Each structure stands twice: as C-alpha cells, then as structure tokens.
Amino acid sequence: MSGREAILNKVRAAIGTAPEDAARAKIVKKRLANPPVGVIPARGQLPEEERVALFCLMAAKVSATVERVRKPGDVPKTVAAYLRSRNLPASVRMGADERLETMPWKALKSLEVKHGPATADDEVGVSHAIAGVAETGTVVLHSGGANPTTVNFLPEHHIVVVDAKEIAGDLESVFARLRQTFGKGKMPRTVNLITGPSRSGDIEQKLLLGAHGPRALHLIVVDGG
Amino acid sequence: MQITSPAFKENARRALSDAQLQKALGHVRSGFIDKRQYAVEALPEFDALRDSARAIKDHTLAHLDLYLEAYEEKVKKAGGYVHWAETAADARNVILEICRAAGARTVTKGKSMITEEIGLNEFLEKEGVRPVETDLGEYIIQLRGEHPSHIIAPAVHLTRDQVEADFRRAHDHLPVARDLSEPESLLGEARRVLRYQYFQADVGITGANFLVAETGSSIIVTNEGNGDLTQILPRVHVVVASIEKIVPTLEDVSQILRLLARSATGQDMSVYTTLSTGPRRPGDPDGPDEYHVVLVDNGRSSMLGTEFQDMLRCIRCGACMNHCPVYHAVGGHAYGWVYPGPMGAVLTPSLVGVDKAGHLPNASTFCGRCEAVCPMRIPLPKMMRHWREREFSRGLNPATQRYGLRAWAMFARRPKLYRLASSFGIPLLSFFKGRKGSFRYLPLAGGWTRHREMPAPEGRTFMQQWRDRDAQKQEARA
Amino acid sequence: MKSERVEESRRVGLFVTCLVDLFRPTVGFASVKLLENAGCQVDVPMAQTCCGQPAYNSGDRADAIAIARNTIEAFEDYDYVVTPSGSCAGMLKKHYPSLFKGDPRWEARAEAFAAKVHELVSFLVDVLGVRSVGAAHAGTVTYHDSCSGLRELGIREQPRNLLASVSGLELKEMRDSDVCCGFGGTFCVKYPEISNRIVEEKTANIRAAGAETLLAGDLGCLMNMAGKLERQGIDVKVRHVAEVLAGMDDGPAIGRGKG
Numbered sequence: 001m002s003g004r005e006a007i008l009n010k011v012r013a014a015i016g017t018a019p020e021d022a023a024r025a026k027i028v029k030k031r032l033a034n035p036p037v038g039v040i041p042a043r044g045q046l047p048e049e050e051r052v053a054l055f056c057l058m059a060a061k062v063s064a065t066v067e068r069v070r071k072p073g074d075v076p077k078t079v080a081a082y083l084r085s086r087n088l089p090a091s092v093r094m095g096a097d098e099r100l101e102t103m104p105w106k107a108l109k110s111l112e113v114k115h116g117p118a119t120a121d122d123e124v125g126v127s128h129a130i131a132g133v134a135e136t137g138t139v140v141l142h143s144g145g146a147n148p149t150t151v152n153f154l155p156e157h158h159i160v161v162v163d164a165k166e167i168a169g170d171l172e173s174v175f176a177r178l179r180q181t182f183g184k185g186k187m188p189r190t191v192n193l194i195t196g197p198s199r200s201g202d203i204e205q206k207l208l209l210g211a212h213g214p215r216a217l218h219l220i221v222v223d224g225g
Numbered sequence: 226m227q228i229t230s231p232a233f234k235e236n237a238r239r240a241l242s243d244a245q246l247q248k249a250l251g252h253v254r255s256g257f258i259d260k261r262q263y264a265v266e267a268l269p270e271f272d273a274l275r276d277s278a279r280a281i282k283d284h285t286l287a288h289l290d291l292y293l294e295a296y297e298e299k300v301k302k303a304g305g306y307v308h309w310a311e312t313a314a315d316a317r318n319v320i321l322e323i324c325r326a327a328g329a330r331t332v333t334k335g336k337s338m339i340t341e342e343i344g345l346n347e348f349l350e351k352e353g354v355r356p357v358e359t360d361l362g363e364y365i366i367q368l369r370g371e372h373p374s375h376i377i378a379p380a381v382h383l384t385r386d387q388v389e390a391d392f393r394r395a396h397d398h399l400p401v402a403r404d405l406s407e408p409e410s411l412l413g414e415a416r417r418v419l420r421y422q423y424f425q426a427d428v429g430i431t432g433a434n435f436l437v438a439e440t441g442s443s444i445i446v447t448n449e450g451n452g453d454l455t456q457i458l459p460r461v462h463v464v465v466a467s468i469e470k471i472v473p474t475l476e477d478v479s480q481i482l483r484l485l486a487r488s489a490t491g492q493d494m495s496v497y498t499t500l501s502t503g504p505r506r507p508g509d510p511d512g513p514d515e516y517h518v519v520l521v522d523n524g525r526s527s528m529l530g531t532e533f534q535d536m537l538r539c540i541r542c543g544a545c546m547n548h549c550p551v552y553h554a555v556g557g558h559a560y561g562w563v564y565p566g567p568m569g570a571v572l573t574p575s576l577v578g579v580d581k582a583g584h585l586p587n588a589s590t591f592c593g594r595c596e597a598v599c600p601m602r603i604p605l606p607k608m609m610r611h612w613r614e615r616e617f618s619r620g621l622n623p624a625t626q627r628y629g630l631r632a633w634a635m636f637a638r639r640p641k642l643y644r645l646a647s648s649f650g651i652p653l654l655s656f657f658k659g660r661k662g663s664f665r666y667l668p669l670a671g672g673w674t675r676h677r678e679m680p681a682p683e684g685r686t687f688m689q690q691w692r693d694r695d696a697q698k699q700e701a702r703a
Numbered sequence: 704m705k706s707e708r709v710e711e712s713r714r715v716g717l718f719v720t721c722l723v724d725l726f727r728p729t730v731g732f733a734s735v736k737l738l739e740n741a742g743c744q745v746d747v748p749m750a751q752t753c754c755g756q757p758a759y760n761s762g763d764r765a766d767a768i769a770i771a772r773n774t775i776e777a778f779e780d781y782d783y784v785v786t787p788s789g790s791c792a793g794m795l796k797k798h799y800p801s802l803f804k805g806d807p808r809w810e811a812r813a814e815a816f817a818a819k820v821h822e823l824v825s826f827l828v829d830v831l832g833v834r835s836v837g838a839a840h841a842g843t844v845t846y847h848d849s850c851s852g853l854r855e856l857g858i859r860e861q862p863r864n865l866l867a868s869v870s871g872l873e874l875k876e877m878r879d880s881d882v883c884c885g886f887g888g889t890f891c892v893k894y895p896e897i898s899n900r901i902v903e904e905k906t907a908n909i910r911a912a913g914a915e916t917l918l919a920g921d922l923g924c925l926m927n928m929a930g931k932l933e934r935q936g937i938d939v940k941v942r943h944v945a946e947v948l949a950g951m952d953d954g955p956a957i958g959r960g961k962g
Contacts, residue, residue, distance in 0.1 A: 003309035004297075007468065007522045011290045014529035019290070028291040028473075031284075032439050035474035038277040041270045041483070058493070095510070117510040120424065136494040143509055150511045153453050171482065175475040185299060187440045189505050189512045190457065193498040198450040201490070202362035202378060203408040204249070204385050205256030211361055212416060213450025213497065234894070241896055550883045554900040588894050590887025590901070591760060592850035610760060617762030626761065626893070634758055634766035637721075640750040640773060651725050662960035663933055672892035676899035677930030680726060680958035687719050687728035691747050 032185075037172055044135035044169030051134045052164045052221060058137025062196030063209060064217040068164075071224040075161055076105045078220055079126060082159065083111075086216075093122040093155060097146040100128050100161065117148035118155055125151035125214075126159045130181075131174045132167035132221075136195055139219065140174050143190035152192050158214040160194070164223045226344050226372055228577055230561030233584035240555040249382050250556050253375070257547040260491025261598070268493075274483050279602045281477045282538040286529065292438040292471045293520070299441025303503030305516035313343035316521045320345060320430070320463060323517050324354050327461045329427035335445060335452030336360035337432025338376055338541060339465050339521055341563045342576070345430075356430075357422045359451035361415050368395045374557030376564065377489050377543040382556050385411065419451070429455035429513070433466035434485065434540065436518070439474040442502040443518060446485060446495045453499055462501065462513035467521045469537040481540060484600035488542040524576045532611045536571050538601040545595035545605060551588055560585055567595035567605040574612050583621050586612035648689050655682040713831075715743040716781035718774070718795065718820075720788045721753035722922040723943075727957065730922060733949035734787045734823050740949075741831045743783075750777035754786075754794040760888055764802065771799050772809070775816045783830070784820045787945050788921050789852020790888075792822035797855050822852055823945060824920055828861040835868035838950035843873045845914035846944070847905070847928065848881045849921035862920060862944050869947060877912035879904075886927035902931045910937050916956070918944045929958040 012019060046054060056066045069078050083090055091112040094100055105113050118125055127147045129139040139160045143149045152158060168174050171193075182188060198213030209215050229236060240246055265271045285292055297307045310316035324332060332349065334340065334356055346356045346367070358367040362380035366373060368391045373379030380388070389405045392414055405411055423429075431452050433443040443464040445452045456462040472478050486492040505512030528534055546552040546566025557565035562582065564572045570585040579586075586609035595605045616622050636643040658664060658681030667679045715738050723730045731747075738745045755770035774795065778784045786792050796817045803809040827833040844866065852858040859881075866874055885891060885901025892898075905928060909917055917932070917939050919925050929941035940956035955961055 003311045003315055006311050007309050007520070007526060008290050008293065010522070010526035011293070011468070011529060014526055014531075015287060015289065016530065017290070024288055025291060028288050028295065031473050032295060035439065035476040037476050038281070038480040039270050039273045041268060043268070062492070062494075062496070120420065138494055138498075143505070143512055145508055145510055148510045149453070149457050153450050153457065171479040172476055175479065179475075185440055187303070187442055187500060187502040189502060189509055191442075191500040191502075192453070193494070193500075194496065195492075195494040195498075196496050198448065198496055200361045200412060200449050201256065202360070202365070202380050203383075203388055203411055205252040205378070205381065206408050208408055208412050210416070211412060211449035211451065212359065212419065212454055237894070238896055241900055550885065550901045550904075551894075551897055553904075554897050588890075588897065590850070590883050590885060590890045590898075592883035592887070593854040594850070594881075594883070597854050610762065613760065613762030614764055615762070617764075622761070626889075630758060630761055630763055630766070634763065634770070637752045637755065637758070638766060638769045638773065640752050640777075643752045644749065647725055658960070660960040662955055663930065663958040670892070672895040673930070675895055676934065677902065677927065678933040678958055680926045680929050680933075682726045683728055683954075685728070687724040687731040688747070688749065690728055691731070692749075 040170050040172060041135055044133070046134070046169060048165070051169055052167050055132050055134040055137055055167045056221065058134065059196070059219055060137070062137055064137065064196050064219050066219045066221065068221045068223060072099065072103055072222050075103050075220055075222065076108050076111070079159055080108050080111050082218055083124065086157070088124055088157065092124045092126045093118050093151055094126040095145055095147045095151060097128040100126065118150040120154060122155045124157040124159065125155035126161070127151050129160050129162040130166065131177060132162045133171055133174055133193070134167055134169050135171070138193050138195040141192045141194065142188040144188060149190045149192065152194065153213045156210065156214055157216045157218065159218045159220065161220045161222060164221050226341065226347070226563065228562050228581055230573060230577070230582040230585060233559060233561055233588060236559035236561055237555040240559045245384055245387065246382055246556055249384050250553055253381055253547060254553055257491065261488060261544060261547070264487040264491040264493060268483070268487065271487070274480055275600055275602055278481045278484055278600065279538060281472065281480060282601060285471055285473060286469065286534060286537055289468065289471065289529070292473060293468060296436055296438040296441060296471055299438065300503065300518055303441050305441065305503040305518060308517060308519045310519055310521045310523070313523050316343045316465065316519055316523065317345060317348045319519050320465065321349065321352055321354070323461065323463055324349065324428050327427050327515070329354055331355045331357060331422065331426045332428040332430055333357050333359050333423055333426040333455045333459065334363070335429070335431035335447065335455040336363050336379070337430070337465060338563060339432050339467050340430065341373060343521065343523065357426065359419050359422065359455055360449060361412065364415055364419065365391060372563070374565065375543060375546060376541050382558065423454045423458045426459040428461040428463060429459040430463045430465060431456050433464050433470050435472045435478050435481070436466055436470045437472055437475060437478060440502055442500040444478065444498065444500050446482070446498050448496045450497055453497055456501060457512050460513060461515040461517070464501070464518045465521060466518065467523065468525050485540055485542055488544040488598065488600040528575050533571065533575055533608055535603050536575065536608060538603055539568055539572070540601060542600060544598045544600065548594045548598050550590065550592060571605055571608045571612070579612055579615055580621060583616050644688060647686050651682045651686050652684060655684050712782045713743040714781050715745050715783045715785050716778045717745055717747045718751055718754070718778065718784055718786035718791060719747060720786055720791045720922065722926070723787060726926065727922055727943065729951055729954060730787050730943040730945050733943070733945040733951045734785070736949040736951065737823065737827060737836070737945060738785060741827060741833050746781065748777040754791040756790065756794050756888055759794065759798060768802050771802050771813070775799065775812055779812070779816060782819065783826065784816070785823055785826050786820070787823040787943065789822050789849050789856055789858055790921050790923060792820055793851035793855035796820040822856055822858055822920065824865060825856060825858050825861045828864060833865065836865055836948045838948055839870045840947050840952060841871040842916060843875050843914040844916040844918050844947070845875050845877045845909060845912040846880060847877070847884060847917060847919040847924060849919050849924045850883050852920050853881055858920065865948055866944070872947070875912045875914040877908045879908055884924045884928050886924045888923065891927060902927055906931050906935060906937060909939055914939065916940045916942060918942055918947060920944050925957055933958050
C-alpha cells in the first residue's frame with residue numbers, strides 16, 4: 001500500500017467515514033467553490049481616503065517609510081530623491097511592469113535602470129504592487145516578468161509603488177481580487193504579502209532590521225494612479 | 226534527535242542552575258508577553274477570530290481526507306509533486322531522493338519544526354548532503370550542534386556573548402579584530418555569510434504554516450526573508466509539512482493569519498507571508514524549476530478521533546510557552562525533544578509515547594495561562610490531564626506517588642474516617658509547631674520544606690470547632 | 704454589610720476545603736461570618752472531605768469520581784454551595800460535570816450541583832450584590848490572583864472591589880499578580896525545584912510591591928507563598944482575603960506564631 005493510501009485510510013478510520021460518503025464530499029466541494037467569509041476587522045472598513053491614510057499609518061508603524069505622490073509620472077523623481085537622501089548609487093533594478101515602464105525614467109539622465117530579476121549586487125529594487133492592505137500596512141506582489149520575486153528580497157532597499165485605489169481594507173478583498181485575475185483556484189507561482197522591512201529578534205529578543213531581506217522598505221502611494 | 230524527556234527532572238535541575246540560561250530566559254518574559262497583550266487589545270475582533278479559527282480547523286479535521294485529496298489535486302495541476310510520508314523515516318528518504326535527483330551537495334533550509342521532528346539535518350549530513358539553516362536563530366544553534374529551545378525563537382536560550390563566541394569559532398576566515406559586540410554586527414555577519422550559501426544551494430527546504438486546499442498553495446510566515454531566499458534561488462523547492470496544516474480556503478487562511486503573528490510576536494502581521502504554488506511558470510524570470518510537497522503524518526492520524534484531536538488545531542505560535550511559568554523557569558531544552566512548553570507537553574507524548582514523555586504533562590501547575598492565550602482555544606491543561614489519566618491507568622507514574630495517593634484517597638473517600646484521623650492528627654501536628662507557627666522541616670514533606678517553611682495548623686480543625694459551636698448553640702437554645 | 708438583592712431562600716452549604724479545615728479554620732469562620740452578615744443561613748455538612756483535585760489532577764479518575772459523589776450527595780439540598788477557594792470552586796463547578804459526562808445516573812445531578820457552586824468572594828459580589836463589608840484594616844495590602852479563580856471563574860475585580868470598601872486599607876498592586884505562584888497542588892512536591900523557582904519570582908514581586916500584607920483567595924497558594932516569604936526572611940504577613948473582609952485579621956498571620 002502506498003503512503004498516500006495508508007495515510008488516507010488511517011484518517012478515514014479515525015474520522016469514522018467511508019471514502020464514498022457523498023454528503024461530506026458535497027460539503028467540502030461547496031466550501032471550496034464558495035468560501036465563506038469570516039470575521040473582518042472593522043479597522044480597515046473605511047472610505048477610500050481614510051483607508052489610504054490607515055494604510056500609510058500601519059506601514060509606518062512597522063518601520064516602512066511612506067510617501068504619497070499625485071500621479072504616476074512623479075514616481076521616478078521620487079525614487080531618485082530617495083536614493084540621494086540615503087547616499088545610494090543612482091541605479092535601480094526592476095522588472096518589466098507596464099505601469100513602471102510608462103513612467104518617465106528616461107527623463108532622469110543620471111539614473112541607471114536595470115531590467116530583469118535581481119542579482120546579489122543590486123542595492124535598490126523597485127516593484128509595483130498589485131494591492132495594499134490597509135488593516136496591516138501590507139503590500140501585495142506576485143511573481144512574473146513584470147515584478148520578479150528576487151527584486152523583493154535581494155536588494156538592501158526595496159521601493160514599492162502602490163496605487164491608492166488598489167489599497168483594500170482587508171486581506172480577504174485582496175484574495176478575492178487575485179481570484180478574479182488568475183481564475184478560481186489558480187495562483188501565480190509566488191504571492192508575497194510584505195509588511196515592513198525584514199527583521200529578526202533572534203539575538204536576545206532585540207528587534208533588528210535587515211535580517212536577510214531588505215533593510216529598508218520604501219512605499220510610494222500614487223494617488224491619481 | 227535523541228529524546229531526553231525521561232530525564233526531565235535532571236534536565237530541569239541543570240537548567241535552573243545554569244546562570245547564562247536563566248539570564249537568557251528573562252528575555253522570554255520581557256520580549257513576548259506585553260507585545261502580544263498590546264496587539265490583542267488593539268484588535269476588538271480578536272476573540273471572535275479565535276472562535277472563527279477554531280471552527281475552521283475543526284471543520285477541516287472532520288473532513289481531512291477530502292481536503293488532503295483536493296489539495297493534492299491542485300498542487301499537481303500547478304505542476305508540483307506531492308509525496309506522502311507515513312513516518313519520519315519515509316519523509317527523510319523521500320527528501321533524500323529529491324536531493325539526490327537534483328545532484329544536491331548543499332541545501333538551504335528555512336525554519337521548520339517538522340524537519341526537526343523527523344531529524345532531517347543529521348540524516349542528510351550522514352548521507353553526504355550539507356544542510357544549511359538560514360533563519361538567524363536556527364543558524365546559530367546549528368553552529369553549536371544544538372536543537373531549538375523554542376518553536377519560534379530557536380536561540381532564545383542564548384546570550385549575545387555566546388553567539389559572538391560561536392561566530393568567532395565558525396567564521397574563522399574573517400578578521401579576528403572585527404567588532405562583534407552588538408547584535409547588529411552579529412546579524413550583519415550572518416547575513417553576509419548566508420547570502421553566499423543561498424546561491425550555492427541546489428535545493429531549498431522550507432516548512433509550511435498552511436497548505437491551502439483551494440489553490441494548492443503552501444504558505445510560510447517569516448520575518449527575516451530567509452525562507453523566501455531559500456525557495457526562490459535554488460533550482461528545487463521542497464516543502465515539508467504535516468497533514469494537519471491543511472486549511473480549506475484563502476478566506477480561512479486570512480482568519481488564522483490575524484491570530485498567528487499577534488499571538489507569536491505581537492505583530493499585526495509578520496513581515497513576509499508568502500504563498501507558493503507549483504514551480505516557476507513559463508516566462509517567470511526567477512523561482513524554482515521544481516516544487517515538491519512532502520506530506521508527513523508521523524502520528525497525527527492516530528490523534529484524530531481521540532481526546533487529543535484538538536491539539537491538531539495548533540498553529541505553532543509559541544504563545545503557550547511564552548506564558549508558561551514552567552517554561553520560564555527551565556527553558557525549552559529541559560523538555561527533552563522537539564516541542565517544549567505546554568503544546569509540547571501534549572504533543573510529545575502523542576508522537577514519542579507517554580512512557581518516554583510522561584514527565585511533560587505532569588510538569589504543569591495547571592495555571593491555565595496557556596489555554597487563556599492560545600489563539601486556537603486548545604484546552605491544553607485538560608489534555609495534559611488526559612495524559613496523566615493514561616499514565617495512571619497504565620501504572621506509569623512512580624510507586625511512591627501511587628501509594629501516597631491511594632492512602633490519601635482511602636481517607637478522602639470516607640468522611641467519618643477522615644474526620645476521625647484529622648481531628649486526631651491536626652491538633653497533634655499543631656502542638657509540635659511550638660511558638661513559631663511554621664515548620665522548617667517536616668517528615669514526608671521534604672519536597673516542600675527543602676525550599677520553604679511549612680505553615681503549621683492553627684490548632685483544632687475547623688470541623689471540630691464548628692461542631693462545638695453547634696453544640697453550644699443547641700445548649701443555649703435548650 | 705449592605706446587600707442590594709433580596710432573595711427568599713439563601714441556605715448556603717459551606718464547602719470548607721480540606722486545607723482550611725486542617726490548617727486555617729479562621730478562614731472558615733470568616734466565610735461563615737461574611738455569609739451570615741449578607742443574610743445567608745450557613746450550614747457545614749459533616750460529610751465533606753476534599754474536592755478531589757489531588758486524585759483528579761494525578762489522573763486517578765476513579766477516586767476523583769468517588770469523592771465527587773460524596774460531595775454532591777452532601778450538598779445537594781442547599782440553595783448554594785460556597786467555598787473560600789477559587790481552585791476548589793473550579794473543581795466543583797467546572798470539573799465535576801466532566802467527570803460524570805455520559806453517566807445516566809449522575810450527569811444531570813452533577814450539572815445541577817455545579818450550577819449552585821460559587822467561590823466565596825464572587826458569591827458575595829455577583830450573587831448577593833454586596834458592595835461594602837464594613838470592616839477596617841489599617842495598612843497596605845497586595846493581592847495575588849490565584850489561577851483557577853482568575854481563569855476558570857473570572858474572579859479579578861470582585862475581591863478588589865470589596866477590599867476598596869475596607870476602611871484604612873490601601874491596595875498596592877504587585878507586578879504579574881496574575882502569574883502562578885508555583886503551588887499547583889501536587890506539582891510543588893513532584894517538581895520542587897521548578898516550583899521553588901516560580902515562587903521565588905512571585906516573592907520578588909511581592910517584596911517589590913512594598914505592602915505589609917499579602918492577600919489571596921486560595922489557601923494552597925497562600926501557604927506556598929507564606930512558606931517562601933518566611934524562609935527568605937521577607938517581612939510580609941500573609942492572610943486569606945476573607946479574614947480581612949470579615950474583620951478577623953487580629954490573630955497570627957499564616958505561618959506566623961503567637962510570639
């Protein structure tokens with residue numbers, strides 16, 4: 001008997017059921033097809049402007065830095081200013097995200113924009129989130145050529161652009177949107193929910209930023225996105 | 226890993242006299258409790274979420290076979306492989322086969338308690354595959370040849386001086402004169418050393434906090450980002466997870482996520498919550514080429530349908546041990562196996578046998594703080610008591626305890642005899658106290674008087690005095 | 704003593720607890736006084752011994768059940784069963800029903816019994832509506848929340864509210880008043896070194912609170928803490944909260960002699 005059958009048989013025997021029990025199968029099928037929504041914290045259930053404000057507040061609480069800009073066209077110069085303020089080299093790594101591509105990066109002559117997945121030498125990565133979650137100050141990104149997952153983790157500084165109108169009140173809303181985008185029951189290879197910069201408390205419970213992932217997470221919220 | 230749970234008492238004694246350890250354990254008390262309290266109080270829906278999460282897990286366990294099948298189907302559809310391992314040995318062998326097929330010489334590992342449980346590191350090393358732990362705490366204890374003493378803070382038993390000494394010993398290629406006096410510099414060094422390892426590794430192994438039946442996704446929840454680098458840089462990603470990690474849907478995950486980080490570290494949300502589904506897709510510029518899930522039973526199915534089933538709701542947040550006075554006193558290693566604290570006191574006897582782990586469910590004051598903070602509302606003291614019942618019925622507890630209990634019960638079951646004995650014994654005992662009011666030493670109560678005085682009885686028993694009072698009242702009436 | 708609620712029938716059976724019976728009868732008489740002052744008719748059935756926790760928590764269900772049957776039979780006729788211990792009240796109220804689950808003859812009896820059980824101070828406050836006890840105690844006290852009372856029965860504010868009505872008394876809270884003292888019934892003799900470490904933590908907090916007297920609602924915890932304070936030479940008097948509330952705090956404190 002395979003491990004699979006052995007385990008499933010033991011589970012069924014313990015539950016006291018037969019594999020062909022149709023009523024149970026129906027219950028499971030129904031839950032998977034129409035997931036019931038549980039308790040949603042009231043905290044994030046706000047009109048858009050307050051929701052975005054909560055997102056910024058929660059993100060700052062977990063040591064992300066947050067800036068708001070009026071339109072997508074303002075992003076490149078905001079990135080350049082961030083690099084200057086941190087004494088970082090004028091070079092960023094990003095994927096082929098359409099929203100990022102259409103921004104006026106070329107107007108900044110001194111800024112080098114490298115495309116493709118991140119390497120060990122990249123100091124700054126730029127990504128475009130698909131969504132934000134106001135209740136926790138979380139940004140949501142997924143794998144693919146537009147925003148390679150390595151950009152989220154290898155550089156010491158991660159700059160994430162998120163459109164204000166994509167900031168949801170709660171996590172469930174984001175998952176519902178993913179379902180719409182990719183189809184029911186389907187997911188991209190990686191979905192990253194990122195809440196603040198990397199940290200560790202493993203030495204004497206002292207909280208330190210920049211354990212393995214980025215030491216700094218800078219969020220740029222685009223209002224007129 | 227060798228089980229030293231039968232030597233719990235000796236382990237505990239050693240821990241209590243270990244000054245370094247006692248200093249480090251102070252950080253458990255100061256580091257976790259207030260932060261959790263604050264995060265919980267800031268979320269009015271916390272208790273409603275606990276009820277919701279409990280219901281989700283109970284529902285899942287009642288339909289576990291079906292959700293496992295649904296999950297497997299989705300993983301396969303996404304291009305991943307599912308391996309079923311009945312025992313720890315099965316799991317180790319499957320993982321070794323995957324490593325061999327990948328030609329792996331080095332594997333990086335994200336933090337995972339299940340790989341501790343199946344003794345994966347020792348096994349891989351013996352078979353010529355080098356495992357490198359990448360979580361900072363896990364990395365430190367791997368350098369020391371130790372095991373985690375806490376399920377979310379594996380190196381909580383160590384002080385920074387000890388870590389510095391370990392780094393100087395292990396990283397002997399680095400300048401001797403470098404400054405490692407601050408945790409920041411220790412972290413920086415670990416980051417640089419491990420960065421190189423991620424790129425060397427052929428296989429990355431992570432655990433899973435959840436397996437989602439709806440999508441076939443595995444989810445890890447971390448703060449450092451090591452689990453992510455472990456799974457996106459090597460060519461092969463292996464997920465090792467026990468069967469009770471299954472959760473039906475993304476909505477269900479959302480409910481439990483709100484409890485997990487708050488209960489564990491007092492964060493609203495951990496830094497990285499990562500959903501991984503299958504290998505990289507056509508056109509993806511990064512991510513693993515292969516994705517394997519090893520589903521481990523190793524005793525879980527034997528807990529289903531028993532009085533220990535509720536334990537399968539556990540999400541490994543560590544809140545129970547963070548709030549446990551016994552854990553605070555002796556630390557995690559004293560428990561003698563992988564899982565310490567109250568959750569370990571229930572789980573360990575289930576997984577290794579109560580004959581070996583009998584001390585664990587006994588070493589509790591039943592103060593109930595673990596159950597009070599458990600996000601999944603697991604009745605931990607009740608289940609420890611169930612283990613005591615099994616031990617008692619199998620005659621596993623020490624003979625002196627059994628005889629003592631028998632003698633006491635003989636009186637406690639017979640009120641008249643009890644009254645007679647106490648009305649004779651107590652005034653006598655009281656007589657010997659002299660003027661002091663307490664005893665420095667008392668025969669048969671050495672466990673008590675070794676550490677504290679034994680308050681003496683006031684005099685005659687309450688019942689004797691009450692009877693007199695009643696008699697006087699009746700006389701007065703007559 | 705003022706009582707806001709008036710009920711027709713208030714026949715209370717006092718479950719003295721084995722420790723109070725043997726070691727500290729004053730607590731029993733203080734309980735009687737508080738109950739009588741609140742308008743109860745108090746009786747003490749002679750057929751009681753112990754609540755059975757030593758057996759129950761050692762895994763000895765058979766003896767626990769036998770003792771529970773005795774207790775239920777002895778107290779069934781009263782309107783209320785009151786006990787000056789959160790731990791014993793928790794046993795009678797929360798655990799007796801679970802001992803008889805599925806027993807056709809006893810399950811309902813145990814449930815009916817459990818419904819009548821109350822810990823002393825919470826009975827005074829929550830059931831009888833007592834707000835003030837009219838006692839006096841000149842001095843500072845600190846209060847330890849015993850585990851079972853706190854977490855099984857939700858006793859936290861009740862003793863503090865009644866203590867606030869004691870004239871001359873000042874409550875100085877200790878740090879971690881809700882953390883276990885390390886007694887744990889048989890735990891303290893099965894694992895004496897661990898128990899000692901836990902009670903050391905507790906006495907450090909008691910000392911730091913700087914109060915003259917330590918109060919709590921469970922004699923087991925009180926004997927443990929009193930014994931440790933005495934051994935460490937820390938000059939804090941230890942009493943059951945009922946002694947202060949009843950104004951019966953003029954005798955020697957727990958573990959203290961007359962001299």
